[in-house]
Amino acid sequence: MNVLFFGSLVLYFAAAVLQFIGTLFKKDKVARIAWLVFLASLAAQTAYLLVRGVTARRLPLSNQFEFATAFAWGIALMLLIVRLRLKADWLSVAVMPMVFLVLSYAALQPREVTELMPALRSAWFGFHIGAAVFSYSAFIIAGCVGLRYLIVSKKGSADELKLHQMDYLSYRMIALGFLLLTITILSGALWAEQAWSAFWTWDPKEVWALITWIIYAVYLHLRLRGKRQGTAMAWYAMIAVPVVLFTFAGVNTIMPGLHSYG
């Protein structure tokens, strides 16, 4: 099983490096190989998650390691979908390293398969955490698109339509992430009421989910104001990423609370 995990980690790294070289030196062939390596890695990671889920007989989402692995998988899957649907090849160079980084974080966590603690045995479990995985993934993709936007727009020779496309994609990913984060927070509230009797307890994880939610609500409103402000919004989408990562990993590590599982 470990072979699949570390195999995918190494392959993601290789894909990110190849993609970087391909983009920097405009070598299409290298970039194409990077994509194939990336697909192989995604397949290995998917297999890993499946095997782990079947072995544990539950969704592999229950501790920091599993959640981080699923998070990296979510980002990779979204990259696959967006790239295929929009033919947005330019996205890979920014997103692939992010997949690798998140999976590296997972690799640093304890990996043993543990029994699901009773508090997590609930129909809400997959729903709440699944929505969180894809919400965070969408925000990460939006941030990566923002980064790409800033790099491309610096070049001067930037194609206005392409920039607009990036700005719009970043916005759409944030819209998707926002809907999913809302679902995460609301399902979390319903679950908390089932498990602990109160919908909301101002637990640090809840508070940081709310902060993240507000930050993206502000993004959505700023973007509504009149003419397009691509560069500012790209910066915004990028700067919001650390907040998402903190909500995901930082809170559990440095702020004890009800969500400090595993």
Next chain:
Amino acid sequence: MKKLWRFLRSMRFGILLLLLIALCSVLGSVIPQGKEIAWYAQTYQQVHGWILLLGLNRVFQSWYFIALLVLLCLNLSLCSLLRIRRVVREGKGEIEQAAAWPIQTPLTAEEAERVREHLRAIRSREETVNGVSVWHKNRIGRYGSFITHLSILLVVIFGALALYLPRVTDRSCMPGESLTMEDGTEIYVDAFAIEDESGTLDYNSWIRLTLPDGRESGLKQIKVNYPLSFGNYKIYQQTYGTAGSITVNNLDTGGTDTFSLTDTVFLSADGRDGVWFDALYPGYIESEDGSVTLITSSSGHYTDPVYHITLAAQGEYTPVLAFPGESLTVGNWRYDFNDPVEYPGLRIKYTPGAVNLLLLLSFLLMIAGLYITFFLVPVLVKLDETGCTVGGPKPEGLRMEIELLTRKETDT
């Protein structure tokens, strides 16, 4: 005055409020909340005075945080209620108006065909007004942000009610006994188990609720994540405890009585001779010299329970350890030490009215509102052989798609 009014209902004020709420939240998560004053004094030394003065030890209950929420509700109501009239007005007759738009993007006949195909592919409907074709879909999309804002308002209001209205009490109850609430509701605990079949810790109670009007829930199993909901009550399996059980026998009459004991108590007929129950310990360690060390805490079953009692006889008090199965006789009374009894700690939540249901509906409305906003984006296009105009409340995406489509045309 007018300026102030305009500011109060502006999006800028809304954003400011949201950011201030976020700022308070950051402080409320960085500074641990609701601790003893001494704890802040020790942890934050010089600045603890500021923390207490600004209420940063209870940010989320502070007057300014609540004021921010109230202002947000006010701002949201003003900005969405005042806008909705215009949104509805603009929605009415928008197709007829679109037919009269001037053409903004000139297209060749071939490009126009491409655009038409695209509009068909995304399933928009064609309507002909005065001989002009207008394509549209997702007209409900324009109400998405109104629905979203309305739902936020409802979530804040019903959320506050759902947090502050319920009466929550934590009570223990021995299996086979009942609790009676103030309103006459009765909660009967039939049984309690600490472990599941495989021996892992999993606390389960079997309870029955009887409402004052006589309605009964039937015997239901509760455990973490699966409370019993009945009437306005919700009963949670919260904690558990282990009680001593002593049967007192009157050797003269043969009468017996069994007591479940958690606190120190004196079991005596005359108030002079009898048994003081001090505590029940989960286990003990016996060392080689025969001395016994009591284990004071454990999770799960008590493996080797020990009763710590004081025997009172004729004015003399003797501390004694007793084990389940043993008996002691004082005068005409025999005290049998039984196996301990495990009992649940229940959390009993009473929520008046339909607050929870209304909150749930607001949640669903919020998700529907966001879905409509983001995924039912309105399409409104006037298209003829000379060109097209994309309008409606959210034209950005479609304008870009059409630009991409027609550019491909010129590229190839």
